Amino acid sequence: MRWSWKIGRLAGINVYMHATFLLLILFIVFVNYANGRSLATTFVGVVFVLVIFACIVLHELGHALTARKFGVQTRDIILLPIGGVARLERMPEKPREELWVAIAGPLVNVVIAAVLLAILVATGFHPHWRDFRWAGGNFLEKLMVVNLWLVGFNILPAFPMDGGRVLRALLATRMEYTRATQMAAHIGQGMALIFGFVGLFSDPFLLFIALFVWMGAEAEASMALMRTSLEGIPVQQVMLTDFKTLQPDEPLSTAIDHALGGWQQDFPVVFGDHVLGVLTREDLMRVLAQGGAEARVRDAMRREFQTVDSHDMLEHALAVLHSCHCRSLPVQHDGRLVGMLNADNVGHFMMVQSALRRKKALAAQKASSNGEASRHNGGFFY
Numbered sequence: 001m002r003w004s005w006k007i008g009r010l011a012g013i014n015v016y017m018h019a020t021f022l023l024l025i026l027f028i029v030f031v032n033y034a035n036g037r038s039l040a041t042t043f044v045g046v047v048f049v050l051v052i053f054a055c056i057v058l059h060e061l062g063h064a065l066t067a068r069k070f071g072v073q074t075r076d077i078i079l080l081p082i083g084g085v086a087r088l089e090r091m092p093e094k095p096r097e098e099l100w101v102a103i104a105g106p107l108v109n110v111v112i113a114a115v116l117l118a119i120l121v122a123t124g125f126h127p128h129w130r131d132f133r134w135a136g137g138n139f140l141e142k143l144m145v146v147n148l149w150l151v152g153f154n155i156l157p158a159f160p161m162d163g164g165r166v167l168r169a170l171l172a173t174r175m176e177y178t179r180a181t182q183m184a185a186h187i188g189q190g191m192a193l194i195f196g197f198v199g200l201f202s203d204p205f206l207l208f209i210a211l212f213v214w215m216g217a218e219a220e221a222s223m224a225l226m227r228t229s230l231e232g233i234p235v236q237q238v239m240l241t242d243f244k245t246l247q248p249d250e251p252l253s254t255a256i257d258h259a260l261g262g263w264q265q266d267f268p269v270v271f272g273d274h275v276l277g278v279l280t281r282e283d284l285m286r287v288l289a290q291g292g293a294e295a296r297v298r299d300a301m302r303r304e305f306q307t308v309d310s311h312d313m314l315e316h317a318l319a320v321l322h323s324c325h326c327r328s329l330p331v332q333h334d335g336r337l338v339g340m341l342n343a344d345n346v347g348h349f350m351m352v353q354s355a356l357r358r359k360k361a362l363a364a365q366k367a368s369s370n371g372e373a374s375r376h377n378g379g380f381f382y
């Protein structure tokens with residue numbers, strides 16, 4: 001992830017801190033300063049936050065090490081101001097394994113809280129459950145409460161929280177994986193609506209959580225859909241074969257005619273059936289503004305572009321689309337232009353696939369229970 005610094009390595013896993021994390025520290029310093037607190041108090045406040053994040057690293061490590069037990073490696077752990085993220089290379093294969101990986105994180109916080117309680121009791125300090133307060137108060141007691149809060153928050157049955165994955169794993173033992181994900185995502189979004197509604201009338205922080213949960217649920221559902229939709233499908237099955245091309249010497253006005261008269265936004269620029277470049281809508285607009293409609297296609301096209309082969313797997317093609325941040329790709333075979341792959345079109349294709357699959361969900365159950373994880377996205381977040 002960009003804007004992250006490596007802060008250490010634990011059990012062979014690199015731990016990164018995101019730059020925005022510093023904002024959190026600055027915020028605490030600022031709040032303490034604005035309230036006229038002493039330097040010592042401010043320092044304790046900062047240390048407290050750092051210790052909380054150490055607990056979060058242990059939580060992520062719980063996920064990562066449990067995943068490793070099932071043969072799944074973790075790319076890295078990233079600390080964000082809203083919590084931690086462990087990026088697993090893929091999902092564990094069996095629902096039962098996913099359940100363990102998901103629940104291992106919150107279990108770590110249960111253990112930490114239990115140890116802190118034991119220390120507190122052993123040193124003769126009894127937690128003030130009733131008149132608990134954040135300002136002042138016992139450091140260990142506050143830390144215990146934070147860990148319990150982390151447990152409660154994480155076991156909410158909503159993506160992207162651990163509880164959402166536990167729910168999905170439980171559902172996946174009874175139904176097809178994609179359907180289990182969609183159902184869990186719907187439950188998550190239902191909860192997000194409730195959070196948001198309650199947040200409107202009470203704590204604005206809940207609104208923030210609602211948004212976070214809503215987006216997490218959406219991302220998870222589409223990721224799972226992709227994972228089962230893309231297996232074993234070659235590019236040529238999805239690519240468009242009816243599209244317009246441009247010649248390098250044509251004026252941009254030709255491109256405008258094509259663009260206004262059809263669906264296409266990007267045009268391959270060809271000599272014969274050999275691709276020389278790609279003219280995207282953005283390049284077209286930029287050069288139109290500078291040189292007018294009489295400028296040549298060759299002056300506006302981009303010469304650095306990616307292509308895929310029609311025999312490539314769709315999963316690979318999507319990874320290329322994703323990494324070049326482009327909307328479409330020329331598809332070649334034996335050095336000849338044979339089609340265009342368009343991100344929207346792939347989306348439509350997957351929707352059709354998912355509708356068809358729902359029909360034969362039962363038949364697919366066996367095939368998808370050993371589903372391979374897709375590798376084209378940034379990993380699976382915990």
Ligand SMILES: [Zn+2]
Pocket residue numbers: 059060063105106154162382
């Ligand atoms: Zn977790």
